[in-house]
Amino acid sequence: xxxxxxxxxxxxxxxxxxxxxxxxxxxxxxxxxxxxxxxxxxxxxxxxxxxxxxxxxxxxxxxxxxxxxxxxxxxxxxxxxxxxxxxxxxxxxxxxxxxxxxxxxxxxxxxxxxxxxxxxxxxxxxxxxxxxxxxxxxxxxxxxxxxxxxxxxxxxxxxxxxxxxxxxxxxxxxxxxxxxxxxxxxxxxxxxxxxxxxxxxxxxxxxxxxxxxxxxxxxxxxxxxxxxxxxxxxxxxxxxxxxxxxxxxxxxxxxxxxxxxxxxxxxxxxxxxxxxxxxxxxxxxxxxxxxxxxxxxxxxxxxxxxxxxxxxxxxxxxxxxxxxxxxxxxxxxxxxxxxxxxxxxxxxxxxxxxxxxxxxxxxxxxxxxxxxxxxxxxxxxxxxxxxxxxxxxxxxxxxxxxxxxxxxxxxxxxxxxxxxxxxxxxxxxxxxxxxxxxxxxxxxxxxxxxxxxxxxxxxxxxxxxxxxxxxxxxxxxxxxxxxxxxxx
Amino acid sequence: xxxxxxxxxxxxxxxxxxxxxxxxxxxxxxxxxxxxxxxxxxxxxxxxxxxxxxxxxxxxxxxxxxxxxxxxxxxxxxxxxxxxxxxxxxxxxxxxxxxxxxxxxxxxxxxxxxxxxxxxxxxxxxxxxxxxxxxxxxxxxxxxxxxxxxxxxxxxxxxxxxxxxxxxxxxxxxxxxxxxxxxxxxxxxxxxxxxxxxxxxxxxxxxxxxxxxxxxxxxxxxxxxxxxxxxxxxxxxxxxxxxxxxxxxxxxxxxxxxxxxxxxxxxxxxxxxxxxxxxxxxxxxxxxxxxxxxxxxxxxxxxxxxxxxxxxxxxxxxxxxxxxxxxxxxxxxxxxxxxxxxxxxxxxxxxxxxxxxxxxxxxxxxxxxxxxxxxxxxxxxxxxxxxxxxxxxxxxxxxxxxxxxxxxxxxxxxxxxxxxxxxxxxxxxxxxxxxxxxxxxxxxxxxxx
Numbered sequence: 001x002x003x004x005x006x007x008x009x010x011x012x013x014x015x016x017x018x019x020x021x022x023x024x025x026x027x028x029x030x031x032x033x034x035x036x037x038x039x040x041x042x043x044x045x046x047x048x049x050x051x052x053x054x055x056x057x058x059x060x061x062x063x064x065x066x067x068x069x070x071x072x073x074x075x076x077x078x079x080x081x082x083x084x085x086x087x088x089x090x091x092x093x094x095x096x097x098x099x100x101x102x103x104x105x106x107x108x109x110x111x112x113x114x115x116x117x118x119x120x121x122x123x124x125x126x127x128x129x130x131x132x133x134x135x136x137x138x139x140x141x142x143x144x145x146x147x148x149x150x151x152x153x154x155x156x157x158x159x160x161x162x163x164x165x166x167x168x169x170x171x172x173x174x175x176x177x178x179x180x181x182x183x184x185x186x187x188x189x190x191x192x193x194x195x196x197x198x199x200x201x202x203x204x205x206x207x208x209x210x211x212x213x214x215x216x217x218x219x220x221x222x223x224x225x226x227x228x229x230x231x232x233x234x235x236x237x238x239x240x241x242x243x244x245x246x247x248x249x250x251x252x253x254x255x256x257x258x259x260x261x262x263x264x265x266x267x268x269x270x271x272x273x274x275x276x277x278x279x280x281x282x283x284x285x286x287x288x289x290x291x292x293x294x295x296x297x298x299x300x301x302x303x304x305x306x307x308x309x310x311x312x313x314x315x316x317x318x319x320x321x322x323x324x325x326x327x328x329x330x331x332x333x334x335x336x337x338x339x340x341x342x343x344x345x346x347x348x349x350x351x352x353x354x355x356x357x358x359x360x361x362x363x364x365x366x367x368x369x370x371x372x373x374x375x376x377x378x379x380x381x382x383x384x385x386x387x388x389x390x391x392x393x394x395x396x397x398x399x400x401x402x403x404x405x406x407x408x409x410x411x412x413x414x415x416x417x418x419x420x421x422x423x424x425x426x427x428x429x430x431x432x433x434x435x436x437x438x439x440x441x442x443x444x445x446x447x448x449x450x451x452x453x454x455x456x457x458x459x460x461x462x463x464x465x466x467x468x469x470x471x472x473x474x475x476x477x478x479x480x481x482x483x484x485x486x487x488x
Numbered sequence: 489x490x491x492x493x494x495x496x497x498x499x500x501x502x503x504x505x506x507x508x509x510x511x512x513x514x515x516x517x518x519x520x521x522x523x524x525x526x527x528x529x530x531x532x533x534x535x536x537x538x539x540x541x542x543x544x545x546x547x548x549x550x551x552x553x554x555x556x557x558x559x560x561x562x563x564x565x566x567x568x569x570x571x572x573x574x575x576x577x578x579x580x581x582x583x584x585x586x587x588x589x590x591x592x593x594x595x596x597x598x599x600x601x602x603x604x605x606x607x608x609x610x611x612x613x614x615x616x617x618x619x620x621x622x623x624x625x626x627x628x629x630x631x632x633x634x635x636x637x638x639x640x641x642x643x644x645x646x647x648x649x650x651x652x653x654x655x656x657x658x659x660x661x662x663x664x665x666x667x668x669x670x671x672x673x674x675x676x677x678x679x680x681x682x683x684x685x686x687x688x689x690x691x692x693x694x695x696x697x698x699x700x701x702x703x704x705x706x707x708x709x710x711x712x713x714x715x716x717x718x719x720x721x722x723x724x725x726x727x728x729x730x731x732x733x734x735x736x737x738x739x740x741x742x743x744x745x746x747x748x749x750x751x752x753x754x755x756x757x758x759x760x761x762x763x764x765x766x767x768x769x770x771x772x773x774x775x776x777x778x779x780x781x782x783x784x785x786x787x788x789x790x791x792x793x794x795x796x797x798x799x800x801x802x803x804x805x806x807x808x809x810x811x812x813x814x815x816x817x818x819x820x821x822x823x824x825x826x827x828x829x830x831x832x833x834x835x836x837x838x839x840x841x842x843x844x845x846x847x848x849x850x851x852x853x854x855x856x857x858x859x860x861x862x863x864x865x866x867x868x869x870x871x872x873x874x875x876x877x878x879x880x881x882x883x884x885x886x887x888x889x890x891x892x893x894x895x896x897x898x899x900x901x902x903x904x905x906x907x908x909x910x911x912x913x914x915x916x917x918x919x920x921x922x923x924x925x926x927x928x929x930x931x932x933x934x935x936x937x
Contacts, residue, residue, distance in 0.1 A: 006795040007597070010605050010833055020834040023570060023843055027922040028853035033737070033845060036870050040712055043739050043841075047612035051836040054574055061578040061602070061830060068598030070586035078588055085493055086586050089538055094761075095576070097556040098549025104763030105562055105899050106553060107887050113551030114762050120533075127531040139624035139764070140819035142806070150665070169811075179806035179816035183635075185666040188811035226519045255530070257517050262524040273819065281823030282599040283589040283621065283783065285765035288819075301662075323665075325658035328565065328627035329763025341545060347535030350491050356513050357496045363516055364504040380508075380516045407594050435495035436504065467594035470790035477788035477800040481777065483618050484608040485787075 079427025130261025131291030144269030563915025615742025757831025
């Protein structure tokens, strides 16, 4: 039951008989549908959806939006998520009727514009990564990982290498890496990081063997550090017959400076909702295209967009070695349109500038913040860096507390407690779209919080103080789950 | 050149380099070993100004036939429906679309509550107890349901009706490969799944039976009969894929004892956009609550006792379980779930039934109109908003000709199954008028020869 102080859920605004819609009329002969069906197939109790007016809906969701923080609301340095500005032009383009109101089964002749866009996007992503082929089908990064691993599996099986059942994943990797390996039918094997925060080459040699299907790697890694031993790593893995998988989560750091193909990778997925500004949407939809080198191309999912001799685009289903279909239709086209618009807005120089500025912003912040916060790996970072809240923890203030305190300053906090190999981790990614003034203000806020941790720890421990709700009781939420609204 | 998305000026750059203690940004990239550096220029098109690029994109868009230039009778899993204007106004609030996954509940109550409301609405539509925050689409949601059933029952055999969407069937095969599942297909007769064959295949090794309701041909499968067969096996689960709009009229699968109900909420407020992004949903029983893939939002309160919402039961998910996770899903379709919530809120209790019935009545009018014009139609059983028309020539030929006449014709069933060569699956939704239907029937008649 709702208390007076509770913000209402939309069901609590409902009143019988109210309407928020106006459907087209019935202009054909009326028929008695109920005569056609056996009674047990006719719904007896209507779904209990809210009955509300249009203005009530608009006010409700506008109020909800005000209880939410987006990139347009304020700085959002959430490490590994690349919370950059989402250009408004992309939103306008994606809403053009010729792109938003087309059906996947229309004759190919009637969607040549859309297919040209997809083909050009595929080609652009090929050049950015150096891969020979790209598919746009994967809905998100995790699906891209799984798609890539399924291709690697098909490749090994085509060679008769059925014993290659293991995928190596660094201990600092994002959780989707080992999960994708499992879902693709592999066993995930962890390789340790060394004291520089990089993959330990000796440990890699230890875990690589004739069972190795692939090594999954993010480069720069989740600490924001470039795996400078990448050449040796590629040699070790390739030497044992394995393949190299590039998790493109951190591509924002390297565009125009190096390409996954240059580093020796065989398969790449990209997160178009990170590097290429498809908005995050509060958790999705994303888009996770996958690129491969020629040797893996036969295994790409179906269909692939191709260009015929007469310059007409078509969907190529004639791919006998394909891993099959991974998703209905052709991927999250609407997100791909936004990414394409972004790439065309930036051009080759612009994309390189993106990476340069992202890295410069991160290093600047890291240097300034390292005066007050422990920097576990003291070297130049790429587009993000990881601090430790160890110093403040001594005062009884945890990283979680500092993150909550940042809310009072109008910021979304950095990613916390990830990667797992840093104690009290704070992972900061400013992105290139933030101005120096914003970075300076954030550093000032962080320094003040650190000061508070020493002088007035309670203020931090009890934060946030200014948000619409305080810290939530997550334990009860998990112990006694309430996952839907029930009327009294 | 100073780009409008990058605020760093030369002055900023110099000041920042100084603080870092390097003389140029190249030093920050010095850890990239020489042999792997890319020294060329990326071979992509040069940057275009905002105005010029918009013009170019509009030109590309205009090359496509779409539902504002043509009258469409194409469905087969993706439908043109009434989308209230408020839907786009809500999802265009940048507090929603520029936010990440709501990991900080204090500043994400808007998104969290919107998802909680979506979960509730999906439970209401499907008659299930629990729904998640969304999946990529109906096809992958179904494939994940299959994998869940195998994990839960520890059985490898999955029986799938061939009357489900052919692309969903394809996706099931691809997903099932990771867990080495054995997929058994059941034929259809007269547009419905062959229950005798289903009965013969069902055994103690069966993890689940997969049905679509209404099925790919628009026919309403007798779920009650299916359930009575499935329930003869102690553990076997019934998985149903449903167009949620149809459930405005049809008894929801939950009332027939479905264990998992999935589908796509595209019908509620989401444009067709060439097949994606749409919005998969995943609904199940309380018993399976801790096995659900993807994110779940739960209600709780803060220390002042104020109601609020958080992501919950995260121990199921990849970021906690890593290689023990049963699904790797991370990003979902949150913004589209919001769009569907707004559309479902607008339609409300009465509107979903009214809209479902409008679809059914207009589709029946169209079917009869084809029959009156001398066409054979399939099938005779109860259906939702799609039916099959038999033509004298290949559907794709006719569809090319229809485009010239301002129509987007129906789905070519021959592309999946030769026995359906010359068979067009026609979808009629509430947005089609009598006049449009009459014109379409008459034009198909003319072109059919």
